[in-house]
Amino acid sequence: MAFSDLFSRRRKDEPDLDTGAAKAPVHSTKVLAKFIAGLNGRTSPVLLDLGSVTGSNVTFFGERLGCKIIVEDLSKDIDRAVKEKTIPDLPAQFGRRFSQEDASVDGVLCWDLFDYLDKHAAAALARQIVRLLKPEGVVLAFFNTAEPKEPLPAVYTKHVVVDQAHLQYRPYPAARGKQKPFQNRDIQRMFEPLRITEQFLLKSQQREVLFRKTGGPAAGAGA
Amino acid sequence: MWKRDEAVKPTSQPTPAAPVASNVQPSVPAVQQAEPRRIERDLVNIGKSVVIKGELSGSEDLTIEGQVEGKIELKEHLLTIGPNGRIKAQVFAKTVIVLGEVNGNVSASEKVEIRDGGSVDGDIVSPRVAIAEGAHFRGSVDMQKKGGSSSTSASTSSSVKPAPAPTVAQAAQPAAH
Numbered sequence: 001m002a003f004s005d006l007f008s009r010r011r012k013d014e015p016d017l018d019t020g021a022a023k024a025p026v027h028s029t030k031v032l033a034k035f036i037a038g039l040n041g042r043t044s045p046v047l048l049d050l051g052s053v054t055g056s057n058v059t060f061f062g063e064r065l066g067c068k069i070i071v072e073d074l075s076k077d078i079d080r081a082v083k084e085k086t087i088p089d090l091p092a093q094f095g096r097r098f099s100q101e102d103a104s105v106d107g108v109l110c111w112d113l114f115d116y117l118d119k120h121a122a123a124a125l126a127r128q129i130v131r132l133l134k135p136e137g138v139v140l141a142f143f144n145t146a147e148p149k150e151p152l153p154a155v156y157t158k159h160v161v162v163d164q165a166h167l168q169y170r171p172y173p174a175a176r177g178k179q180k181p182f183q184n185r186d187i188q189r190m191f192e193p194l195r196i197t198e199q200f201l202l203k204s205q206q207r208e209v210l211f212r213k214t215g216g217p218a219a220g221a222g223a
Numbered sequence: 224m225w226k227r228d229e230a231v232k233p234t235s236q237p238t239p240a241a242p243v244a245s246n247v248q249p250s251v252p253a254v255q256q257a258e259p260r261r262i263e264r265d266l267v268n269i270g271k272s273v274v275i276k277g278e279l280s281g282s283e284d285l286t287i288e289g290q291v292e293g294k295i296e297l298k299e300h301l302l303t304i305g306p307n308g309r310i311k312a313q314v315f316a317k318t319v320i321v322l323g324e325v326n327g328n329v330s331a332s333e334k335v336e337i338r339d340g341g342s343v344d345g346d347i348v349s350p351r352v353a354i355a356e357g358a359h360f361r362g363s364v365d366m367q368k369k370g371g372s373s374s375t376s377a378s379t380s381s382s383v384k385p386a387p388a389p390t391v392a393q394a395a396q397p398a399a400h
Contacts, residue, residue, distance in 0.1 A: 058354055059352070062366035063351070068364070069364045070362070070363040071360055
């Protein structure tokens with residue numbers, strides 16, 4: 001192998017997976033600003049992030065917005081389930097996964113996690129989110145609206161907050177690709193009694209959704 | 224043929240391969256001598272083969288490459304968990320840098336850094352937290368502010384920035400409900 005090949009190979013491998021942060025595309029987002037606005041006025045809001053841990057997001061939500069952040073990276077749970085061939089057990093696992101008390105979280109960042117789940121697992125996770133959310137709490141989630149054309153190998157996306165209107169998408173390896181997209185009515189039913197307060201359809205055929213828990217303190221608790 | 228005169232060879236010529244501690248020669252200027260000694264004094268290591276069960280406290284910076292179970296308290300100093308370090312303990316320090324594994328809550332008065340390859344399973348309380356790409360973290364982060372609780376209403380209003388238009392890949396449009 002020529003000496004120059006070492007460098008060309010490195011260049012080819014680097015940009016797409018995880019380390020290619022600088023080259024990752026930046027996308028606009030409408031719903032993030034609404035999500036942040038939904039946390040307005042709360043003292044030290046508790047934020048549950050179900051995506052992969054990202055240092056700059058921790059800084060953004062922790063330092064700038066004063067949130068207490070709980071990181072529960074569910075992509076690792078999915079990867080483990082794929083490797084151990086326990087995907088059918090995911091709904092039960094999600095039922096046991098969260099040790100937090102009912103109505104203890106002000107906001108949940110789901111990112112595009114639901115795209116990687118089948119119907120039963122997604123419903124189980126949505127039930128937990130409803131249980132954990134405080135009244136008037138908000139949930140941010142992205143849903144793919146088109147049949148997945150998953151690149152090989154499959155990737156998750158790290159959503160890195162650039163500012164309130166922009167997210168950088170950083171792909172990293174996944175053990176499982178995106179699943180069949182959910183219909184709008186399925187999404188609404190999964191998250192009942194949460195209400196969809198904002199919804200945006202991007203040109204990338206991704207739906208950005210903001211849910212809010214309405215009603216009194218008992219709403220949704222113990223669901 | 225030219226013949227080298229050994230007598231004029233400078234005595235302070237460095238010997239690169241020699242270890243730092245044995246490199247100190249009488250002819251080396253005082254400033255150069257002092258530096259390795261200072262480093263030697265400030266860096267305290269707990270080596271790979273050391274296992275500590277119980278409470279570990281101190282008043283100097285510490286690097287742990289071994290295993291510690293219990294509690295670590297270095298309230299005014301830097302604690303570095305090296306790549307080989309395995310900690311099952313509550314950690315209190317001024318600054319904590321993690322390159323190895325920590326199972327337990329970490330509290331720092333200044334900063335917590337989880338570097339590439341580092342892993343923390345536990346809750347972090349610190350005004351500054353840096354988590355590198357490739358780091359593992361599971362738990363909560365509480366970046367407590369000195370001088371009272373923080374409310375998002377004030378910070379969000381000041382954090383709204385104009386969009387950096389040139390780098391945007393896609394535009395968003397409201398969807399039909």
